[in-house]
Amino acid sequence: MxxxxxxxxxxxxxxxxxxxxxxxxxxxxxxxxxxxxxxxVAAIRIGLMEVVAHRETFGGSLPKSDNPLDWVASRPGNYLGEMDGVPDSNAVWYFDHQARELVYRFRDGHRARFRLSRDGNVDSPKAVVAGVGLLRLEDQRE
Structure with a gap:
């Protein structure tokens, strides 16, 4: 026993x-x-800096799009494109067309949001060149 x-x-x-x-x-x-x-995000920021540096060196204009992935040459493999709402799938990137934000939807459902900044008066000058940068906004929980 x-x-x-x-x-x-x-x-x-x-x-x-x-x-x-x-x-x-x-x-x-x-x-x-x-x-x-x-x-x-670091890779996207580097791509943005390349675009701005190219423009500063050779002239021209910056892209008009608010989608930072329209600016860069490479995109994350799980990028769904521009959408008007939240997709059903998780662990994906998408551009929220209405909010004008690049969003990553985590597996647990919460979302990391990023916005393309075009003005030099940002609080966080990290990875901002000639006023252009990718700023992280507050995450959204579901």
Whole structure:
């Protein structure tokens, strides 16, 4: 009978450790997705800086579009295009045409929003060249 109690205690301890591990893996997964979004945004910002630097060097005008992905040569692989509402799929990029925001929809449903800035009077001058930059707005939760 004593062995059954020992076995039950071991099973409970392993179950608790498994739950703790699963929670930690979930947090790590969310952090990896956020890191991927930040890497994509960094690549988009570099593309924007290339466009502005080219214009500053050779002249010409900047694109008229408010969609920063119309400005750059490469787009994230999971970019759906311009939309008027929130798509059904998760882990995708899209441009919200009505709000004029580039949006990444996470797997958990919340959205990271970015807006193309064309004026030099921004609070965060990080990655802003000649007044053009990609600014992160407050995330939206569902």
């Amino acid at each position: 004593r062995r059954y109690y020992e076995f039950a205690v071991v099973v409970v301890l392993i179950s608790i450790l498994a739950l703790v591990l699963l929670k930690a893996l979930g947090r790590a997964s969310n952090e990896m997705e956020e890191a991927g979004v930040q890497a994509d």
